[in-house]
Amino acid sequence: MCGFIGLLKAETKWLDESERKEFENRNNLIHHRGPDDDGYYEDEHIIFGFRRLSIIDVQSGQQPFTYHDDRYCMVFNGEIYNYLELKAALEKQGMTFSTDSDTEVIIAMFSQKGVDTFRELRGMFALLIWDKEEQCLYGARDMFGIKPFYYKESEEGVYFASEKKSLLTESEQIDQEAFQHYFTYQYVPEPISMNEDISKLESGSYFIKAKDRQLVSYRYFQPDFKVKHYENKDWIERIQTALDQSVAMHMRSDVPVGSFLSGGIDSSFIVALAKRYHPNIKTFSVGFEQNGYSEIDVAQETADRLGVENYAYMISPEEYVAKLPKIIWHLDDPLADPACVPLYFVAREAKKHVTVVLSGEGADELFGGYNIYREPESLRVFESIPAPAKDLLARVADVLPEGVKGKSFLARGTTPIRQRYIGNAKMFEEEEKQSMLRNYRKEYYYQKVTAPLYDQIDHEHSVHQMQYIDMQTWLKGDILLKADKMTMAHGLELRVPFLDKEVFNVAREIPVSKKIANGTTKHILREAASGIVPDHVLNRKKLGFPVPIRHWLKNELYEWAKNLIQESATDHLLEKHVIFNLLEEHCKGKKDNSRKLWTVLMFMLWHQIYIEKRFDISELQGEDRTESKLVHI
DSSP, X not given: OEEEEEEEESSSOOOOHHHHXXXXXXXXXXXXXXXXXXXXXXXXXXXXXXEEOOOSSTTTOOSSEEETTTTEEEEEEEEETTHHHHHHHHHHTTOOOSSSOHHHHHHHHHHHHGGGHHHHOOEEEEEEEEETTTTEEEEEEOSSOOSOOEEEEETTEEXXXXXXXXXXXXXXXXXXXXXXXXXXXXXXXXXXXXXXXEEEOOTTEEEEEETTSOOEEEESOOOOOOOOOOOHHHHHHHHHHHHHHHHHHHTOOSSOEEEEOOSSHHHXXXXXXXXXXXXXXXXXXXXXXXXXXXXXXXXXXXXXXXXXXXXXXXXXXXXXXXXXXXHHHHHSXXXXXXXXXXXXXXXXXXXXXXXXXXXXXXXXXHHTOOGGGGHHHHTGGGGGSOHHHHHHHHHHHHHSOTTOTTHHHHHHHTSOHHHHOSSSOOOOOHHHHHHHBTTOOGGGOTHHHHHHHHHHHTTSOHHHHHHHHHHHTHIIIIIHHHHHHHHHTTTOEEEOTTSOHHHHHHHTTSOHHHHSBTTBSSHHHHHHHBTTBOHHHHTOOOOSSOOOHHHHTTTTTXXXXXXXXXXXXXXXXXXXXXXXXXXXXXXTTSSOOHHHHHHHHHHHHHHHHHTSOOSOHHHHHSOOOOOOOEEEO
């Protein structure tokens, strides 16, 4: 687990002293990703910088890594869990290795198979490989987008980095399309970023960039569904086997491994399986003092039932807000998911005990875990209604006053899925953005993001379409982004056993009827967890990381929010009177505007950090040494 920066130079030359110093400064901006070591490689065409967090082959896994008489040079962020199996296969072919690292296995495979290598890797990765002989640069990102990968073309050449902050200059401009999409999705959807000219390599993709030629990217993985039909007992066995093997592989490490533990089935399942391989595994939980917004009690009961240690941390509204600037700086782009903050705190506490943590991200997307996935079943009655009648019902829904019972049901039932569902978070409608954004452009309507995705999956069941949309947007744009950035902020490696190639190969075959059944989501996963996960967890209502911003914005955080809106130098971008109205409506209890307000507030804070430059970067970058209120259970 590490971070990198690379530059494919526009001119054939070596960097002079000042250019080299600037490059090193860019690499040092991501010191938190690799506090154990750094390294550089340069020839007349390329320069790589690297920060290392030592996990596997601590003694000899340094990068940049050269291979085949220095023909290849590689920087790599991530972990390959099947590297031992791949290495054994290569050794049978007569290849020898000088280290025990997964890095050497990747580059050895690449020397034989080229870009076909990426399809065989079971793990999380973002990597660059320079072929000195062919003067060609290759880059790749893992199939789900667990690890980040940014790039930017400039006068100096093409830059590549693990974090966007390493690519920024003083003259960066906000990308208007990203700006508008953010206020709908609460994140910036790939491949764009909030800064013009900085893009993300999409998940499941690789690129080839030959000297003096354009960068061209290709997909090597596209999620799909291949439904099969088995008896329940067979599904349960297949799921348990795939997850157990995945957890075993994800625990390969030369340093201590722990796990996050909430009150839900996903993390509990991971911990229960992990205990088989590491009986003394430590677990970490977080919550809030606000009544109804903490899963600590449930997590501690789960830890007790499983016989593992649990460390719990309670977050106050004051420290929640105090850490927001540091959190937004680490995120690179604004992200309005309030769960970023508890994830930041639980990662900080875990780092005091371990270097690697397991987590349950990805289970909902693969196994059908979101409550919204039950919507197609509830709207099935509309499938038999003729089109003219359906149009009439849509007009009725449109004229009914807000709050009238049945209005939402009629509106959803008469709206095609590709128009009503764009992923798990939908903040502002286009009409709302037109009134709030000063330079609104209608060509950047939010369905521009999802329409091409629906075209790829329109033959599938509605639930599969929703899962696909989430895997291609929400999962990597929100869930995995915050998971990577909040853990790496503390030099902690997070691993996600659900997002494994072999687990996906099982999940893609499960019929919708096995996912959405008996009034629950993830039905067959719950069946597979029965007897492994404690009973009190199996059928609990899904909470995720609940955050009491709805209450706080009326009380403890009201003045903070009001001041941030007033002080933010975003008058040229936003109609502040609209935002103040949202705040006052919320404060008076007329509407719950908390998520919309949070979306605006996080953009304003991002603007203060990255555009207005109001914060001292050295303080935001510095290690968080806050004394914790840790409770050991």
